[in-house]
Amino acid sequence: MAKDIKVAIIGVGGVGKAFIGQLSHYVKKNASTVSISVVYVARSRAALISKDYSPLPLTTFISEELDAAGTEPLSVPDLIQFLKASGSEAILIDNTSSVELANTYPDILSAGIHIATPNKKGFSSEEKLWNDIFAAAGNNGGSGGYIFHEATVGAGLPVLSTIRDLVDTGDEVTKVEGVFSGTMSFLFNEFAPVGTSGAPKAFSDVVKVAKDAGYTEPDPRDDLNGLDVARKLTILARLSGLSIASPTSFPVQSLIPKPLESVSTSQEFMDGLPNYDSEIGLLADEAKKEGKVIRFVGSIDVPSKAVKVGLEKFDVSHPIAGLKGSDNIIAFYTKRYGDRALIVQGAGAGAEVTAMGVLSDVIKIVARI
Ligand code: NHO
Numbered sequence: 001m002a003k004d005i006k007v008a009i010i011g012v013g014g015v016g017k018a019f020i021g022q023l024s025h026y027v028k029k030n031a032s033t034v035s036i037s038v039v040y041v042a043r044s045r046a047a048l049i050s051k052d053y054s055p056l057p058l059t060t061f062i063s064e065e066l067d068a069a070g071t072e073p074l075s076v077p078d079l080i081q082f083l084k085a086s087g088s089e090a091i092l093i094d095n096t097s098s099v100e101l102a103n104t105y106p107d108i109l110s111a112g113i114h115i116a117t118p119n120k121k122g123f124s125s126e127e128k129l130w131n132d133i134f135a136a137a138g139n140n141g142g143s144g145g146y147i148f149h150e151a152t153v154g155a156g157l158p159v160l161s162t163i164r165d166l167v168d169t170g171d172e173v174t175k176v177e178g179v180f181s182g183t184m185s186f187l188f189n190e191f192a193p194v195g196t197s198g199a200p201k202a203f204s205d206v207v208k209v210a211k212d213a214g215y216t217e218p219d220p221r222d223d224l225n226g227l228d229v230a231r232k233l234t235i236l237a238r239l240s241g242l243s244i245a246s247p248t249s250f251p252v253q254s255l256i257p258k259p260l261e262s263v264s265t266s267q268e269f270m271d272g273l274p275n276y277d278s279e280i281g282l283l284a285d286e287a288k289k290e291g292k293v294i295r296f297v298g299s300i301d302v303p304s305k306a307v308k309v310g311l312e313k314f315d316v317s318h319p320i321a322g323l324k325g326s327d328n329i330i331a332f333y334t335k336r337y338g339d340r341a342l343i344v345q346g347a348g349a350g351a352e353v354t355a356m357g358v359l360s361d362v363i364k365i366v367a368r369i
Contacts, residue, residue: 002032002035003033003034003089004035004088004089005089005090005091005366005369006038006086006088006090007023007038007039007090007093008038008039008040008083008091008092008093009038009040009095010042010043010073010095010101011042011043011119012095015095015151016043016095017062018352018355019355019359020062021058022355022356023038024059026363034366036055037055037056038050038055038056039054039056039083040082041062041066042066043063043066044073045072046066046072047070047071047072047073047074048065076107076108080107083111083113084113090113090114091365094116094117094119097119097120097121099125102122103129105122105136109133109136109137109145109147110144111144111145112143112144112145114365114369115145116148116149116358116359116361116365117147117152117358118151118152118354120152120232120235122149123149123152123238124152124230124234125246125247126245126246127243127244130238133147146364146365148364149235149361150358151354151356152235153180154180154232155182155349155353156354157344157347157357159236159330159344160235162342163332166332166334167239167241171336172302172335172336173302173333173334174333175331175332176237176299176302176331176333177298177299178299178331179295179320179323179327179329180297180298180328181296181328182215182326182328182347182349183216183217183349184229185323186215187203187207188295188296189323189325190209190210191206191284192287192288192293192294194316194322195316200285202274203276203280203281207224207270215326215349219266220266220269220270221260221266224256225255226252226253226255226309229296229298229309230250230252230298230309233299233300233307234247234307236300242300250306250307250308250309251310252308253309253310253311257276259272260272260276290313292315293313293314294311294314295312295314296309297309297320319345323345325347326349327346328344328345328346328347328348329343329345330345
């Protein structure tokens with residue numbers, strides 16, 4: 001008999017919509033072995049609830065349906081009760097960036113409900129939340145629901161599953177380094193490319209191109225402050241066995257010029273940015289004279305417990321220097337792999353590849369229940 005699983009989806013933005021498209025394909029393809037019914041879809045102020053647990057239609061018009069027929073979203077305790085009352089296994093998909101929702105993961109897991117999410121907040125905030133989540137979860141043999149969050153680092157790339165496999169098979173991770181932000185990757189691959197002889201580009205112009213193309217957050221300061229990368233490093237460092245109090249507990253270089261930190265709108269920020277082009281231009285020139293390029297990277301040195309995020313120079317022959325587009329690259333140095341790192345590389349941002357990471361987590365949960 002097919003496994004019967006109920007799914008609740010919270011968050012129907014870029015990733016949420018792409019996830020619904022991919023889930024719809026998976027549900028059809030695997031109908032003979034697993035019966036997955038989406039019974040709840042919500043965004044901030046509207047929800048579709050299937051009170052009799054019959055499957056909601058998984059269409060790309062789900063946003064419009066939410067507008068037309070949505071009721072008030074359930075509170076988390078009410079959602080837990082609704083899912084438990086179905087009598088089936090249930091998976092919650094958190095496709096928001098809400099810290100409030102992440103704070104409730106321990107309760108959701110303790111109720112036996114599984115979670116798959118690209119939301120970094122639960123895993124990169126205060127250490128207590130991380131500890132509470134994994135104490136409540138069933139991942140390490142406990143009685144709670146399973147939780148997976150592959151897409152919190154490197155979108156659909158197998159980054160977290162790789163580090164878990166390394167550690168679980170007895171290898172020791174000594175160092176992790178790489179480019180962890182699709183936006184930062186694009187900015188520096190454009191601003192300081194390898195092997196160009198033309199006039200150097202102004203950093204502010206490259207930020208403008210990236211913003212207009214939708215590669216940056218609506219306010220590019222949310223990319224340039226380094227916090228997104230710091231959150232990803234926090235997650236990887238914790239999985240490598242380090243105790244990290246929070247994503248602001250280690251050095252993180254912000255690329256926002258001090259006087260522009262407090263301007264109120266993103267337009268004011270963009271207007272002021274050209275005044276600071278010379279500072280970062282100088283760094284790129286200096287590197288060029290040494291046959292190097294600058295890149296925005298993160299690194300974790302496990303033995304010395306040193307985690308840092310910021311600009312570094314790389315020889316033009318280094319794999320990090322040769323990245324293209326908005327690709328991520330993550331190099332794992334371990335006892336087993338020695339000096340030659342295990343490298344994961346590819347598209348690390350975007351709705352479809354992020355949704356793929358979330359769906360692959362759902363598939364892992366389905367296999368375990
Ligand atoms: P959106 O488009 O803002 O959608 C968020 C949705 O959540 C909206 O429908 C909103 O109404 C709903 N929502 C918010 N709070 C809610 C609440 N309390 N209750 C109910 N609904 C609520 O965001 P995205 O782009 O779809 O992202 C969704 C999640 O995926 C976020 O946690 C984001 O951080 C994460 N994520 C996205 C990406 C990406 O490429 N879009 C990536 C990873 C994780 O790998 C990607 C990445 O790291 C990109 C990064 N900027 C880079 O490397 O440059």
